[in-house]
Amino acid sequence: MxxxxxxxxxxxxxxxxxxxxxxxxxxxxxxxxxxxxxxxxxxxxxxxxxxxxxxxxxxxxxxxxxxxxxxxxxxxxxxxxxxxxxxVPDRYRSNPDFSMSAVQWETMGIPVNLAFLFYQSDQDRYVAFYPSPGGPTESLLDLAAWDEVVAGDQLLQELAPDVEAVLLRRLDDGFECHLVPIDACYELVGIVRQYWEGFAGGEDVWQRIDAFFAAIQERGRG
Known part of the structure; x- marks a missing residue:
């Protein structure tokens, strides 16, 4: 009972x-x-x-x-x-006032003109990756130069850890900088991985990269 x-x-x-x-x-x-x-x-x-x-x-x-x-x-x-x-949020923002020297870029050890960086909270630091035919590749060099860039840029300091990234493309006269959801960076990685040919990538992949950045730019205006 x-x-x-x-x-x-x-x-x-x-x-x-x-x-x-x-x-x-x-x-x-x-x-x-x-x-x-x-x-x-x-x-x-x-x-x-x-x-x-x-x-x-x-x-x-x-x-x-x-x-x-x-x-x-x-x-x-x-x-x-x-x-x-x-x-992962869905906001896109362009950063037209972004400033970074060629020396700061070189010290990060990015061998191509594309990179994305985000703050990884469980490691309490920024990490830097670049797209390659083999997938996302991490730069293992000291990112002290990047910390200097962030310290002088209020917009970069508003980046949400783990889920938002700074997406950079190096141009002849400087850098194109966007703050994007982290999944957008892996979309770019997928484009490079799928369409890259030979040593320089080929015309097709760079046209697709141009189209990708044009779409990112447009979404940042919305």
Whole structure:
């Protein structure tokens, strides 16, 4: 025979348990029923998604997750994931006042005229990557020169850690600078990886890169 709880036991606060939001999502969706390629299903709840979809940054795993819109919104306040996941925003901003010397660029060891940098919170520092035919390649040189650039640029200081990046293209007379969602940088990496040919890349890939930056510029005006 089950005994009824006493008033004291009812009044006693229950210990708080940390909820795994991913496990909760899969309770409602029944788990992963059908394995699809990344980008074809939400990597949180496994529902099918289209080619245009949102992303979450897995801060600890250093990767991007493709998500449906409801899962994206679930993590938009940051509290649900205890800092593990962060939503990738969709804002684009150009930085026409960006200033960087050729010497500062050279000390970062970027061998091509394209690079993106973002603040990686779990390492408490900026990291720099450049697109290559083999995928995103990290520059392992000292980024003290970049810290100097950020210190003198208010817009760069507003960059959201882990989910926004500074996208740079070196030109003959300076630099083109944009603040973009981190997934836009990996879109550029995909263009280079897919269309690069030979040593210099070929005319096709550079036309696609030009078109990519033109679209970024247009979105920054919106």
């Amino acid at each position: 089950r005994t009824s709880p006493t008033l004291r036991s009812l009044a006693r606060p229950k210990p708080q348990q940390q909820v795994d939001p991913v496990a909760v999502l899969r309770q409602f969706t029944g788990g992963v029923r059908e394995q699809r390629a990344p980008g074809e299903q939400c990597e949180m709840c496994a529902v099918p998604i289209g080619p245009e979809h949102s992303h979450l940054a897995d801060v600890q795993g250093h990767r991007l997750l493709c998500t449906c819109r409801p899962c994206y919104l679930l993590f938009s306040d940051g509290g649900a994931s205890h800092g593990h996941y962060r939503v």
